[in-house]
Each structure stands twice: as structure tokens, then as C-alpha cells.
Amino acid sequence: MKIIEYDNKYEEDVKDLLVELEEYIISIDKDNLDQIGKNYREEMIKSDLEEVNSNNGKCYLAVEDKKAIGLIMGYIVKYEKSDYLDYKCPKKGRISELIVSKNTRSKGIGRKLMNKMEEYFKSNECKYISVEVFSYNENGIRFYKNNNYHTRCIDMIKEIN
Secondary structure, three states, rough: OOOEEHHHHHHHHHHHHHHHHHHHHHEEEEEOOOOOOOHHHHHHHHHHHHHHHHHOOOOEEEEOEEEEEEEEEEOOOOOOOHHOOOOOOOEEEEEEEEEHHHHHHHOOOOHHHHHHHHHHHOOOOOOOEEOOOOOOOOHHHHHHHHHOOOOOOOOOOOOOO
């Protein structure tokens, strides 16, 4: 297994990974708010890569036997002028996607992808890395906690019907 920068020849594998993650999120979503929209498979990759490319980011793939089996996407956070009113705004990287195919989990691939992204952020003088984790994703939360991440903010929801 090797970690490489994104290459278009793995586009279909990346689409598969994004769909696999969304199907997992749907399966654990106790609020039943997540879905895979009609154009998800074709449009999500474009949206994610645009975010990465327009924000000094990277997409790395874990490749084995000519197939992408994992990916990580991240970018450097751009602050608005108003952010500086109440926040110190240290240079920060943001992980927007981390996916390892369910068939290859628990083999250290996620950690290797994280290491690669952390190296990239360090080389760009980032002081912090943030990531949003779906609160029902107990496996994801455990993974990040095991890699020294901690909760800083909590987004809460209430149905009002």
C-alpha cells in the first residue's frame, strides 16, 4: 500500500469511497436527515476537490493493487475579517474527508493518511488541525480521540414538530 497525491485515474474509486461513507452515515443517522441525492456520486467529488483546490489543500489516496482504498482531503482555513474580533485565528488545517474502505479498515491506513495530511499542514506552518465528525459516528470519534484530537465545539439539534 502506498500514499499518493490525488490522480484522476482513481476518480471512480474515489466516487465509490464517497458513496460508501455516505451510506454508512445514513445507516447511523438517528435523525434520518442524511441522504444520497440524485447526483451525489458525480457531484460530491467535484465539490470536495474544488474546496481542496481553492483553499491550498491536498487530497491523498491510499492505493493498493491499482485501486484507491482510502482517501483524505484537507485544506487551509481562510478566516474572515470578523473572525479576528473574537478569535486568535491561528493558521489551521481542516480535514474535510477521511475514508477507508470497509474491507480494509483496522490496518493502519487511516493513520497513514492522517500522518501524510499532518505533514502537509506542518509544512504550511499550521498550528492546529480541525475535523468535523458526525456525532453518531462512534468509530470515527474513537479514531480521532486515539489520534489526540479532542472536542472543542458541539453542534446540537432539536426537532420542533
